[in-house]
Amino acid sequence: MTSETSTGQDTTHTGNGRAQTGVHIDPSAVKTGRPDRSLSDVPDPVIECKGVDIFYGSFRAVSDVTMLFGRNEITALIGPSGCGKSTLLRSLNRMNDLIEGARVAGVIAYHGQDMYADDVDPIEVRRKIGMVFQKPNPFPKSIYDNVAYGPRVTGMKVDSMDDLVEEVLTRAALWDEVKDKLGQSAYGLSGGQQQRLCIARTIATRPEVILMDEPCSALDPIATAKIEDLMHELRDDYTIVVVTHNMQQAARVADRTAFFTARPDEQTGDRTGMLVEFDRTTVLFTKPADKRTEDYISGRFG
Amino acid sequence: MATTADAARAAITGRARGGERSTRSLVFLLLLWLSLLIAFGVLVTLIVTIAQDGAGRLDSGLLTGYSASVPEEAGARAAILGSAWVIGTTAVLTIPLGVAAAIHLEEFADKKHWFNRLLELNIQNLAAVPAIIYGMLALGFLALLGVQNKNVVIGGALALSLLILPVVIIATREALRAVPDEIRQGSLALGATKWQTVWRQTLPSAVPGIATGTILALSRALGEAAPLLLLGGLVYVTFDPNGLLSGFTTLPIQIFNWTGRPQAGFHELAAAASVVLLVLLLAMNALAIFIRNRYQHRW
Amino acid sequence: MSTVVNQGGPAGVPGHPGASITARNRRPGERAIRLGLFLAAAVSMATTIGIVVALLVPALEFFAEVSVIDFLTGTRWAPQFSPATFGVVPLITATLWTTAIALLVAVPLGLGAAIYLSEYAHRRVRKVLKPILEVLAGIPTVVFGFFALTFVQATILRDLFSFQTGAFSVLAAGLVMGIMIIPTIASLSEDAMSAVPMSMRQGSAALGANRMQTSLRVVFPAALSGIIAAIVLGISRAIGETMIVAIAAGNQARIVEGPLEAGQTMTGFIANAALGDARVGSLEYNTLFAVGLLLFALTLVINFISIRLVRRFREAY
Numbered sequence: 049m050t051s052e053t054s055t056g057q058d059t060t061h062t063g064n065g066r067a068q069t070g071v072h073i074d075p076s077a078v079k080t081g082r083p084d085r086s087l088s089d090v091p092d093p094v095i096e097c098k099g100v101d102i103f104y105g106s107f108r109a110v111s112d113v114t115m116l117f118g119r120n121e122i123t124a125l126i127g128p129s130g131c132g133k134s135t136l137l138r139s140l141n142r143m144n145d146l147i148e149g150a151r152v153a154g155v156i157a158y159h160g161q162d163m164y165a166d167d168v169d170p171i172e173v174r175r176k177i178g179m180v181f182q183k184p185n186p187f188p189k190s191i192y193d194n195v196a197y198g199p200r201v202t203g204m205k206v207d208s209m210d211d212l213v214e215e216v217l218t219r220a221a222l223w224d225e226v227k228d229k230l231g232q233s234a235y236g237l238s239g240g241q242q243q244r245l246c247i248a249r250t251i252a253t254r255p256e257v258i259l260m261d262e263p264c265s266a267l268d269p270i271a272t273a274k275i276e277d278l279m280h281e282l283r284d285d286y287t288i289v290v291v292t293h294n295m296q297q298a299a300r301v302a303d304r305t306a307f308f309t310a311r312p313d314e315q316t317g318d319r320t321g322m323l324v325e326f327d328r329t330t331v332l333f334t335k336p337a338d339k340r341t342e343d344y345i346s347g348r349f350g
Numbered sequence: 351m352a353t354t355a356d357a358a359r360a361a362i363t364g365r366a367r368g369g370e371r372s373t374r375s376l377v378f379l380l381l382l383w384l385s386l387l388i389a390f391g392v393l394v395t396l397i398v399t400i401a402q403d404g405a406g407r408l409d410s411g412l413l414t415g416y417s418a419s420v421p422e423e424a425g426a427r428a429a430i431l432g433s434a435w436v437i438g439t440t441a442v443l444t445i446p447l448g449v450a451a452a453i454h455l456e457e458f459a460d461k462k463h464w465f466n467r468l469l470e471l472n473i474q475n476l477a478a479v480p481a482i483i484y485g486m487l488a489l490g491f492l493a494l495l496g497v498q499n500k501n502v503v504i505g506g507a508l509a510l511s512l513l514i515l516p517v518v519i520i521a522t523r524e525a526l527r528a529v530p531d532e533i534r535q536g537s538l539a540l541g542a543t544k545w546q547t548v549w550r551q552t553l554p555s556a557v558p559g560i561a562t563g564t565i566l567a568l569s570r571a572l573g574e575a576a577p578l579l580l581l582g583g584l585v586y587v588t589f590d591p592n593g594l595l596s597g598f599t600t601l602p603i604q605i606f607n608w609t610g611r612p613q614a615g616f617h618e619l620a621a622a623a624s625v626v627l628l629v630l631l632l633a634m635n636a637l638a639i640f641i642r643n644r645y646q647h648r649w
Numbered sequence: 650m651s652t653v654v655n656q657g658g659p660a661g662v663p664g665h666p667g668a669s670i671t672a673r674n675r676r677p678g679e680r681a682i683r684l685g686l687f688l689a690a691a692v693s694m695a696t697t698i699g700i701v702v703a704l705l706v707p708a709l710e711f712f713a714e715v716s717v718i719d720f721l722t723g724t725r726w727a728p729q730f731s732p733a734t735f736g737v738v739p740l741i742t743a744t745l746w747t748t749a750i751a752l753l754v755a756v757p758l759g760l761g762a763a764i765y766l767s768e769y770a771h772r773r774v775r776k777v778l779k780p781i782l783e784v785l786a787g788i789p790t791v792v793f794g795f796f797a798l799t800f801v802q803a804t805i806l807r808d809l810f811s812f813q814t815g816a817f818s819v820l821a822a823g824l825v826m827g828i829m830i831i832p833t834i835a836s837l838s839e840d841a842m843s844a845v846p847m848s849m850r851q852g853s854a855a856l857g858a859n860r861m862q863t864s865l866r867v868v869f870p871a872a873l874s875g876i877i878a879a880i881v882l883g884i885s886r887a888i889g890e891t892m893i894v895a896i897a898a899g900n901q902a903r904i905v906e907g908p909l910e911a912g913q914t915m916t917g918f919i920a921n922a923a924l925g926d927a928r929v930g931s932l933e934y935n936t937l938f939a940v941g942l943l944l945f946a947l948t949l950v951i952n953f954i955s956i957r958l959v960r961r962f963r964e965a966y
C-alpha cells in the first residue's frame with residue numbers, strides 16, 4: 049500500500065537543470081484509505097505532492113508522499129512525533145531550503161508549477177505560501193511594524209499601510225485588543241495574542257496558502273479556541289495546511305486529514321515517515337480504512 | 351545553564367559539608383582566594399601608586415600643554431587629540447568592515463566550505479598575533495606605497511584597525527548568534543530575502559552586543575602603543591593633529607616616551623597621563639557595560 | 650480538475666498575487682551585497698598574507714647578507730657596531746626569562762582564580778569578580794610597564810628587598826607581565842572548567858569526594874586540554890608583549906643569566922630599533938623584520954597549538 053500508487057520518477061533537486069513543466073497529478077493516484085476511491089473531489093488543488101521523498105543528508109525522513117491540498121480547504125496533518133509532518137510542511141514553501149542537507153525528491157507543485165524547478169525563486173514561493181510557527185515568533189518590534197514588515201519587504205503596493213494594518217488585525221480577530229497600543233512592543237502581548245499577530249503578519253502579504261505547524265501547542269485552551277475560530281474564518285479566502293497533535297482539533301477544523309506514521313526502514317533502520325491515509329476528516333475519523341489509523345485515533349498508538 | 355550548574359553546586363555543598371572542612375580543603379580554598387587577592391591587590395596597588403605619582407601633575411597644564419623639553423611646561427594635549435583622531439579613524443575603518451565580515455561568516459557563508467573554514471582559523475590566529483607585528487605590517491605597507499612620512503594618522507589607524515578587526519568580528523558573530531533563529535525564520539517565511547532579514551531583523555537585534563564588543567575592542571586600541579611605535583618616534587608634537595595625513599602622537603606613546611626620560615618630572619607626567627588614559631578607558635568600559643545591561647535583549 | 654494552472658487568488662482579497670513563482674530577476678542587489686560581505690571577510694585573509702609578505706621581503710634581504718645559521722645560533726647581538734653581528738640568541742634568552750617568570754606568576758594565580766570562579770564562587774560573586782578581572786585585562790601595557798619600572802623594580806626589588814639590580818630587570822618585567830596575563834589564563838580556563846558536565850561533579854560527590862578533590866581530580870583533568878590551550882595562549886601573549894619589556898627589562902642585548910639582570914627581548918629590540926630612524930632597505934631596517942619574522946613564526950606555531958587544543962576540548966563536550 050505504500051508505493052503501488054506512486055508513479056513519480058525519482059527526481060532529486062539539487063539545482064541541476066530542471067526546466068519548468070506543467071505538472072499533472074492524477075487524483076486517482078492519490079493515496080486514500082480505500083484503493084478503490086479516488087480523491088477527485090479535492091477541489092482545485094493548490095499544492096500537489098507526487099512521490100515526495102525528503103532527506104536530511106542521507107537520512108530519508110519522509111518517503112513517497114502523494115497527496116493534494118485543495119483550495120479554500122483546511123488540510124490537517126496528524127501522526128506520531130517524528131513521522132515527518134513538520135518536514136513535509138516546511139517543504140511546501142521551501143523553508144526546508146534553510147536546513148543544511150535537506151533535499152526533496154519527487155514533485156511538489158504549486159498550481160501545476162514544479163516548486164523545486166531551477167527557475168523558481170524560493171522567495172516568491174514563500175510570498176505566496178506563508179507560514180505560522182509552533183512557538184509564536186513576533187519580531188522584536190512594535191505590533192504595527194510586525195504587520196507592516198511583510199508588505200514592506202516584499203515591496204507590495206499599499207495605498208494606506210494604516211488601513212492594511214487595521215484590516216489585517218481585524219481579520220485576525222486582534223484589532224480590538226491592540227488598537228490602542230499599536231506602537232508598543234509585540235513582546236508585551238500574551239502568547240495567544242502573539243500567535244494571532246503572527247497570523248495577521250502572514251496574511252498581510254496576501255498569500256494564497258498558510259502553513260501552520262502546531263500553531264496552538266504553546267497556547268491555553270481559550271487561546272486555542274480563538275485560533276481555531278480564526279482558521280474557520282480564514283478558510284473562505286485561504287488554503288490552510290495545519291500540523292496538529294490534537295486529534296480533536298483536526299476533527300474540529302479540518303476538511304481533510306492526512307495521517308502519517310513512521311516506520312523503520314528495512315535496510316537502514318532509519319525511522320522514515322510515510323503517509324498512511326488521506327481522506328475527508330469525517331471519513332478518516334469515523335471509518336478509517338487502515339488499522340494503523342484506527343489505532344492512532346482511538347489512542348492505542350503514539 | 352548557569353542556573354542548573356549553580357543549583358547542582360549548591361546541592362553539592364549542602365550535603366557534603368563535612369568533607370569540606372578538612373585542613374587540606376581549607377588550605378586549598380585559602381590558596382584560591384589568595385590567587386584572586388594577589389591579582390586584585392596588584393590592580394589596586396597599580397592604580398594607587400600611579401595616582402600618587404601623577405597627582406602633582408593632574409592639572410590643566412596636562413590637558414593644554416604640548417610636548418616640551420622641560421617637564422613643567424609639557425602637557426599631553428597633542429597626545430590626547432592624537433588618540434582621538436587615531437581611534438576615531440580606527441572606528442570608522444573597523445566597524446563596517448568587521449560587522450560585514452561577521453555577517454558573511456555567520457549568516458551567509460557555507461560553514462563547511464574549505465575557504466570559510468580557513469577564514470575562521472585565520473581570524474582566530476590573527477586575534478593572537480602580537481600587536482607589534484601589526485605595526486610592522488603598516489610600516490611595510492607604507493614603505494610599499496613609497497610614503498616618505500610614516501607618521502600619519504591614517505597609518506596608525508590602519509595598524510590598529512587590523513589589530514582589532516578579529517576582535518570586532520568575533521564579538522559581532524557572537525551577537526548575531528545570540529539572535530534566535532525563530533526571528534530569521536519568521537522573516538524569511540514572509541518572503542523577505544536573506545539580506546532583508548539580516549538588515550531589518552538580525553542586525554538591529556544584535557546591535558547592543560555589537561556595540562559592547564566594539565567599544566571594548568576600541569578601548570584596547572586606545573591603550574595600545576606597540577604598533578604605533580613603528581610608525582615613527584614623533585613624540586615631540588607641538589601642534590594639534592588636524593587630518594588623516596597629519597603627524598600625531600597618542601597617549602600611550604607619550605607615556606612611553608616620558609617614562610623613558612631620566613628626569614623625575616617626566617615620570618610624574620607619565621603617571622598623570624596614565625591616570626587620564628585609565629579614566630578614558632574606564633569610561634569606555636562603563637559605557638560598554640551600560641549598553642550590555644540596558645539594551646541587550648533577553649531572549 | 651486535478652491541476653489548476655495560474656488561477657487567481659481567492660476572491661474578495663484585494664491584491665492577491667497570481668500564481669507565478671518563477672524568478673522575475675536574479676536579485677542583483679542581493680548578490681552585490683553578498684559579494685561585498687564576502688570581500689570584507691576576505692580582508693582578514695589579506696591581512697595575514699600582508700603580514701607574511703611585509704615581514705618576508707625585508708627579512709629575505711636580511712638573510713641574503715646574514716646567514717640563517719649565524720642569525721639563529723650567534724650569541725652576540727650588535728647590529729649597530731662594526732663589524733656588526735647578528736646572533737639572535739641574546740634576545741631569545743631575554744624573551745625566555747621574561748616569559749618564564751610571567752608564567753610562574755600567571756599559571757598558578759590564573760588557575761587558582763579559575764577554579765575558584767568555576768567551582769566555588771556563587772553566581773552573584775562571580776558576576777562581581779569577573780568584571781574586575783576584565784578591568785585588569787584592560788589596563789594598557791604602557792601603564793603596566795611604567796608600574797614595573799617605577800614601582801616593582803625601583804620600590805620593591807631595589808628599595809624594599811635591596812636586591813643587587815640596576816634600573817631594569819627581566820624579573821620586574823616578567824612579574825608584571827605575569828599579572829597582565831592572569832585574566833587571559835583565568836577566563837579561558839574558567840570557560841573550559843564550566844563546560845565540564847555537572848553530572849561528572851555529581852558523580853564524584855556521590856562517591857564522597859569533597860569539592861577540592863572533585864575540582865582537582867575530576868574537573869581539572871576533564872578540562873585539561875582547554876586549560877592547556879589557555880596557558881599556551883598566555884605564552885603567546887608573553888612572547889609578543891612589547892611595552893612592558895621595552896620599558897622595564899632594559900635595552901642591552903646580552904645573554905641574560907639571572908632574573909635580576911637587564912636584557913633586551915625580541916619585541917624590546919623591535920620597539921627600540923623602531924625609535925631610531927632606519928632607512929627603508931638598509932640592513933638596520935631589514936634586521937627589524939628578520940626579528941619580526943622570527944617572532945611571528947614562533948607565535949604562529951603556538952597559536953595553532955592552542956587553537957587545536959580548544960577544538961579538541963569543544964569536541965569532547
Ligand SMILES: Nc1ncnc2c1ncn2[C@@H]1O[C@H](COP(=O)(O)OP(=O)(O)OP(=O)(O)O)[C@@H](O)[C@H]1O
Nearest residue numbers: 104109128129130131132133134135136147319321
Ligand atoms: N533539521 C533536521 N536535521 C536532521 N534531521 C531532522 C531535522 N528535522 C527533523 N529531522 C528528523 O526528521 C524526522 C521527522 O521530523 P519532523 O520534525 O518532521 O517530525 P514531526 O512529525 O514534525 O514530529 P513532531 O510531532 O515531534 O513535531 C525525525 O526523525 C527528525 O529527527
Ligand SMILES: [Mg+2]
Nearest residue numbers: 133134135261
Ligand atoms: Mg513537528
